[in-house]
Amino acid sequence: MTKTGTNKVDWRALWASGDLARFCFISLGILLHATNETMVATVMPAMVGELAGVQLVGWSLAIYELGAIVAGAAAGRLVSYVALLTNMMVAALRYAAGALVCATAPSMPLFLAGRLIEGLGGGALVSLAFVSVERLFARAIWPQLFGVMSAIWGVAAFSGPVLGAAMTEFSSWRWAFGVFTLGGAAMALASFIVLDTPEATRPQAASGSAPPFPFAALGCLAVSVVLIATAGVDIALLRSSLLLTLGLIGLMLFIYIDALKPRSRLFPSRLFSWRSPVGAGMTMVAAFSVATCSFTVYGPLLLTSLHGIPILTTGYIIAAESIAWSILSILVANAPPERERLIIVGGALMIATGVAGFAYTVPAGSIPLILLCALLQGGGFGIAWPFVTRVIVASAREGEQTIASAAVPTMQRIGYAVGAALTGIVANASGFSEGLNREAAANVAAWLFLAFIPLGILGCLAALRISGAAKLPISPLVGEMPGRAEGGATDRQTWT
Numbered sequence: 001m002t003k004t005g006t007n008k009v010d011w012r013a014l015w016a017s018g019d020l021a022r023f024c025f026i027s028l029g030i031l032l033h034a035t036n037e038t039m040v041a042t043v044m045p046a047m048v049g050e051l052a053g054v055q056l057v058g059w060s061l062a063i064y065e066l067g068a069i070v071a072g073a074a075a076g077r078l079v080s081y082v083a084l085l086t087n088m089m090v091a092a093l094r095y096a097a098g099a100l101v102c103a104t105a106p107s108m109p110l111f112l113a114g115r116l117i118e119g120l121g122g123g124a125l126v127s128l129a130f131v132s133v134e135r136l137f138a139r140a141i142w143p144q145l146f147g148v149m150s151a152i153w154g155v156a157a158f159s160g161p162v163l164g165a166a167m168t169e170f171s172s173w174r175w176a177f178g179v180f181t182l183g184g185a186a187m188a189l190a191s192f193i194v195l196d197t198p199e200a201t202r203p204q205a206a207s208g209s210a211p212p213f214p215f216a217a218l219g220c221l222a223v224s225v226v227l228i229a230t231a232g233v234d235i236a237l238l239r240s241s242l243l244l245t246l247g248l249i250g251l252m253l254f255i256y257i258d259a260l261k262p263r264s265r266l267f268p269s270r271l272f273s274w275r276s277p278v279g280a281g282m283t284m285v286a287a288f289s290v291a292t293c294s295f296t297v298y299g300p301l302l303l304t305s306l307h308g309i310p311i312l313t314t315g316y317i318i319a320a321e322s323i324a325w326s327i328l329s330i331l332v333a334n335a336p337p338e339r340e341r342l343i344i345v346g347g348a349l350m351i352a353t354g355v356a357g358f359a360y361t362v363p364a365g366s367i368p369l370i371l372l373c374a375l376l377q378g379g380g381f382g383i384a385w386p387f388v389t390r391v392i393v394a395s396a397r398e399g400e401q402t403i404a405s406a407a408v409p410t411m412q413r414i415g416y417a418v419g420a421a422l423t424g425i426v427a428n429a430s431g432f433s434e435g436l437n438r439e440a441a442a443n444v445a446a447w448l449f450l451a452f453i454p455l456g457i458l459g460c461l462a463a464l465r466i467s468g469a470a471k472l473p474i475s476p477l478v479g480e481m482p483g484r485a486e487g488g489a490t491d492r493q494t495w496t
Helices: 013-015 019-051 053-079 084-104 108-136 139-172 173-194 215-231 237-260 277-291 293-307 311-332 337-364 365-397 401-428 438-448 450-471
Strands: none
Touching: 013 108, 019 053, 019 084, 019 139, 019 173, 019 237, 019 293, 019 311, 053 084, 053 108, 053 215, 053 293, 053 401, 084 108, 084 173, 108 139, 139 173, 139 293, 215 237, 215 401, 237 365, 237 401, 277 293, 277 337, 277 365, 277 401, 277 450, 293 311, 293 337, 293 401, 293 438, 293 450, 311 365, 337 365, 337 438, 337 450, 365 401, 365 450, 401 438, 401 450, 438 450
């Protein structure tokens, strides 16, 4: 690695040494994962039309995120025992295999099995990408490399929905997953050539030096999300209520088990206590992550079924939400500390307004108003998240700053998984349990977004509480990577 005295990357030297090729290669894992994650919403209308199973739409995101959480947490620890090269190759092959199952699936259950395998591969690829930067590159230029990864997330946020929409419009939704099958296979083969350094071909540490893997906590989380998602497949008052209750109890048990294991825990102390800025901040993260899943999972399906809006148009709307997140995050990054309170609360109000606005705009079918709500929702995340993260990390107990930094995107990912499962319950209870038709879609559109407004209000109340932490001294946290995280390696990663 070559660098200048001002810690700036010498890209020519990186190219000459081969390190630039290695960096581009590991970043490909982020691109594959993030593009796939954002693409599925725009292929959903065509996929449901061919495979049926509209009752299982919520599972498509929930099970992918669940696999990514587990695999990301595992990958960050496996590099202590298994070479980075081997980890990367296996993760890429697993990702390709999952995409192939999705591309060839004759039914929705098999498609969901492919999504789980994809999530296990994609989550590991993202975790390994950040591990690779730490192992293969000089610490002095990590911020610059993480900045490039941030740009990659921006590209993925735009290209994913557009790729899915374009493939559906001009070819087949199956070819969208075919692209990822080829990409994963190519990445696995290229691993032998690109990751040929000693750091990548031997384990990171001696056996026993890595923190233990949180089997019990993540197992409890997986069971809980599956129970919640299952509650919405075939709506029956007693059965669905029982499964939902058991799932929510399981989530509380997951948090309790996680707190019992200090060496392997995923979250800091006082997780949801509003007496602490950490608890208020994590409440805000959880509430908004769950509340904003409705449009991501069901938006394109509802707009196409109800109003005949082209898939490509819905792809642009979803992409615009992600772009607003990235752009506004950059614009407020250097805001003075005295404005932090206003920024956090303002961002929360924007998100809640977007969630509530969808309850009117989606049934009405007004593209400009739908776009406005998407921009409010994405932009609200963009301006609030860097400062919420800073407050959470700065107010964490001594020795828990690293855990707190990774906990924000980890909570986002769990929120998306739980939120996707809950949207399935609401959608099926309000009409989709009878199948996909215009009347059912109208009922779903009327209730789906209203059901999550209370969580939007909860997020705003938590923002008001956490904003009191604006008086905390500025921590060295200076930025945020777009995305989400899995157990210590992040997608939307903070750095110092």
